[in-house]
Amino acid sequence: xxxxKTRARAVxxxxxGCIVASVELATTPERVFRALASAEVVDxxxxxxxxxxxxxxxxxxVGGYWRASGIGGGGPYALEGKFLEVDPPRKLxxxxxxAGAPGTPSTVTYLLEPIDGGTRLTVRHSDIAAPDxxxxxxxxxxxxxxxxxxxxxxxxx
Amino acid sequence: xxxxQAKTDAFRAIADPTRRAILDRLxxxxxxxxxxxxxxxxxxxxxxxxxxxxxxxxxxxxxxxGRERVYAVNPVPLQSVxxxxxxxxxxxxxxxxxxxxNLEAK
Numbered sequence: 420x421x422x423x424k425t426r427a428r429a430v431x432x433x434x435x436g437c438i439v440a441s442v443e444l445a446t447t448p449e450r451v452f453r454a455l456a457s458a459e460v461v462d463x464x465x466x467x468x469x470x471x472x473x474x475x476x477x478x479x480x481v482g483g484y485w486r487a488s489g490i491g492g493g494g495p496y497a498l499e500g501k502f503l504e505v506d507p508p509r510k511l512x513x514x515x516x517x518a519g520a521p522g523t524p525s526t527v528t529y530l531l532e533p534i535d536g537g538t539r540l541t542v543r544h545s546d547i548a549a550p551d552x553x554x555x556x557x558x559x560x561x562x563x564x565x566x567x568x569x570x571x572x573x574x575x576x
Numbered sequence: 577x578x579x580x581q582a583k584t585d586a587f588r589a590i591a592d593p594t595r596r597a598i599l600d601r602l603x604x605x606x607x608x609x610x611x612x613x614x615x616x617x618x619x620x621x622x623x624x625x626x627x628x629x630x631x632x633x634x635x636x637x638x639x640x641x642g643r644e645r646v647y648a649v650n651p652v653p654l655q656s657v658x659x660x661x662x663x664x665x666x667x668x669x670x671x672x673x674x675x676x677x678n679l680e681a682k
Contacts, residue, residue: 423680426673426676427668427669427672427673427675427676428669429665429666429668429669429672430665431661431662431664431665433590433661436587436661438661438664438665438668440665440668440669440672441672442672442673442675442676444675444676444679444680445679445680446679446680450679451675451679454675454678454679462674462678463671463672463674463675463678464667464671465670465671465674466666466667466670466671466674469670470667540672540675542668542672544664544668547661547664
């Protein structure tokens, strides 16, 4: 396969409060989709020593729930959400929320496009709650979310 | 003003395109309201209003020089705004890199 060299790139849009990330992968959209919507998630939501996803379960259909749990910053974390759109192998939209946290969930949209020699995967993580919505948070959430967030931030990719 | 409150104000402040343009302009160097008004072909009261919001969000600091107020960028709150998203950005940067490695492994 040729031309698939583009590395992963993630940028923060400070104004919209979202992350846009993309990567080109030398494999088929079908193969990529499977990695996004199966327990295979535990193989790539991983940064050794920083966050380590150990379990993923999901009912991959519109309205179905997913949950991922693991260890980050020396303590456990759990993420969960619901599938909003399931259109293999083109699009997957799911809500994303730290389990037990107040506030509205954020949204993760995966778009898969076939390109010469592979697949371009674009991720948009939007509706990330601004700090003003995190103002009246419970102490437990603060410790789990902020710990993970700070640990992620202090170990830039 | 609490730290979180200042951060919230920073978000509101940078949500406005004119204020983002003023911040960009001030990155090039300090300026007074009159200079900014002529740079942006805007009225001085309009610019002063934007500067007030930016000042309250601590995105700019002002210094009095004689009868003039000179405005300069205060980078600290912008860094905390960026820091709030940086965890998510790093998560996707790292995860997609790992995904590529996994899927392209022979």
